[in-house]
Amino acid sequence: MIKRYETKKIYVGDVAVGGDAPISVQSMTYSNTRDVEATVEQINRLHFAGCDIVRVAVPDMQDALALKAIKERISLPLVADIHFNHKLALVAAEVVDCIRINPGNIGSKDKVREVVKACRERKLPIRIGVNAGSLEKEFDNKYGPTAEAMVASAEYNIKFLEDMGFDDIKISLKASDVQRTVEAYRMLRPKNNYPFHLGVTEAGTIFHATIKSAIGLGTLLLEGIGDTMRVSITGELEEEIKVGRAILKDSGAAPEGLNIISCPTCGRIEADLVSAVSEIEKRTAHIKTPLNVSVMGCVVNAIGEAQHADVAIAYGKGKGLVMVKGEVVANLNEDKLVERFINEIEKMASND
Ligand code: SF4
Numbered sequence: 001m002i003k004r005y006e007t008k009k010i011y012v013g014d015v016a017v018g019g020d021a022p023i024s025v026q027s028m029t030y031s032n033t034r035d036v037e038a039t040v041e042q043i044n045r046l047h048f049a050g051c052d053i054v055r056v057a058v059p060d061m062q063d064a065l066a067l068k069a070i071k072e073r074i075s076l077p078l079v080a081d082i083h084f085n086h087k088l089a090l091v092a093a094e095v096v097d098c099i100r101i102n103p104g105n106i107g108s109k110d111k112v113r114e115v116v117k118a119c120r121e122r123k124l125p126i127r128i129g130v131n132a133g134s135l136e137k138e139f140d141n142k143y144g145p146t147a148e149a150m151v152a153s154a155e156y157n158i159k160f161l162e163d164m165g166f167d168d169i170k171i172s173l174k175a176s177d178v179q180r181t182v183e184a185y186r187m188l189r190p191k192n193n194y195p196f197h198l199g200v201t202e203a204g205t206i207f208h209a210t211i212k213s214a215i216g217l218g219t220l221l222l223e224g225i226g227d228t229m230r231v232s233i234t235g236e237l238e239e240e241i242k243v244g245r246a247i248l249k250d251s252g253a254a255p256e257g258l259n260i261i262s263c264p265t266c267g268r269i270e271a272d273l274v275s276a277v278s279e280i281e282k283r284t285a286h287i288k289t290p291l292n293v294s295v296m297g298c299v300v301n302a303i304g305e306a307q308h309a310d311v312a313i314a315y316g317k318g319k320g321l322v323m324v325k326g327e328v329v330a331n332l333n334e335d336k337l338v339e340r341f342i343n344e345i346e347k348m349a350s351n352d
Contacts, residue, residue, distance in 0.1 A: 002253055004224045007195045010125045010168055012053050013077025013097035017125075017170055017228045018195030023221070023254055024052035024228040025244040026197070027237060028081070033063035036070055042237060043074045049241040053228065055079040055100060064091040071095045079127065083134075086111035093118035100127040105134050109160065116166050125168040127197060128157045130184075132175035147183035150175065154188055169194045170228070174201035178216040185220050195227035202232060209233040210243050214250075221253040255290035258345070261305055262295040269297030271315040276338050283342055289349040295341075311344045313337050324348075 009019030017024060027046050031038035033056045043054050054076045058064050064080070064087075071078055080092035081100045086107055089099050099119055106112055119126050130153045132145045139156070143149035150173045161169055171194050173184040181200045189196070200216040203209035213231040220226050231244045248254035262277045263269055277295050294309040296302035302314030306323040314321045315334070322330040322340045330340050 002222060002224055002251075004227075005189060005193070007193050007227055008167070010170060010195060012079065012125060015052050015077050017053075017197075021227070023226060023248055025050065025241055025248070026053040026055060026079075026228060026230040027051050027240045027244075028055040028057070028230070029237070033057055033059075033070070034066045036066050036073075039066070039070050040073045043070070043076055043078075046237050046241060047074070047076050049238040050245055051076060051241050053077045053079060053098075055081050055230075057081050058088045058092055059083075060085075061088065061091070064088045067092055068095045081129075082106070086115050089115040090118050093122055093124060096124070098125045098127060100129045102129045102131055102134055112160065113164060116161060116164050119168070120166060123168070125170060126161065126166070127170045127172060128154060128161070129172045129197075130154045130157070130174070131172075131201060132180060132184075133201075145175075145180075147173075147175070147180045147187060150180070150184040151187045151191075154184075155191065158192060158194070167194075170197050171195075172197040172199060174199045176200065176202040178212050178219075181216045182219050185225055186223070189225050196225060198226040198229040199232055204234055206233055206235045206239050206243075209235070213243060214247055217247050218251045221247070221251045226253070249290075257287055257290065258284050259290070259292045260295065261292065261309065263297040263301075266297060268300060269315070270317050271297060271320065271334055273297045273315070276313075279338055280342065284345055287345065287349045289352040291345060291348060293341075293345060310348055311341060313341050 007018035010017050015024055029039050029042040031042050033039050046054050058080045077097040079098040079100050080096040082089040083102055083105050093099055130150050132150055135149050135153050139149040139152045154171055175181045178200055198217050198220055200212045203212045217229055229244055231240045233239050249256050291310045294305040294312040296305055297315050306312035306314055307326045312323040319333050320337050321328050324344055
């Protein structure tokens, strides 16, 4: 069981982040935010895919002014992502549920002060979004674009907000490589109790972003670090959610749905395991109950795995066993096994 760092609980709309709240999964639209139709459509797609919190880019005033119409048509908590122009944050703060600023590029202290004041009035949290690619010059000059510089930037900005009596904060420390990202979060974690938003930024296409995020976010989650997260993928919206949820599940940070144990390629396999496992995966994708199931291709490890699985198949030549909690419940021909196996899973899930 992973022991999470005890963090302060904040609220982004009605979604709690930090404390004992489940680790939430976020994403971001790619439409022009001022295109209300397209942005709402993308947010609804993300909602349907299982996203908990959505962020939109607010590059100029037309985008900021569109936020009200968007907010009226969605039910996901909405975060406005602001760079360079604090006036956009002031407009956004009137309607959204959280403001993400990168204090390194938002301008003078007075401008940040105005944003903080607006957020305080509406009880909005602020995400201090430190990014290795856009650090304040003083930290970049002193340390280079390193984890130390990211942490120094975060600490500086945390203190700046705290000095104004504002502590409704979450923090992200994103770099485009895994090592700096992990190092930065690890360094900052013991220094405060604010919730952390995890992410490896600009992580690339689905294949590489999945690997980088699984290593980076998985490492941190296993160390109890992380309260909310985004997997950054150059790809379609739903992929970010799918990968994010899988990282939470497979790291053990938020067990949900089936953990399928199945054989790799192996000369001893006595069935069409590839088809069987992909059919099982597809037909059980809707199940949320955390269950361990095993689908094993021969007797060598099948019985051992079945002892620890909720439901298992042990294939033999042309037939096999279905086992529930280590007990054999059926001995069937191969073509009947998957059906019976799925029935047993559904039965167990419905009793949950
Ligand atoms: Fe190979 Fe059998 Fe082990 Fe599966 S259980 S990996 S088929 S030896």
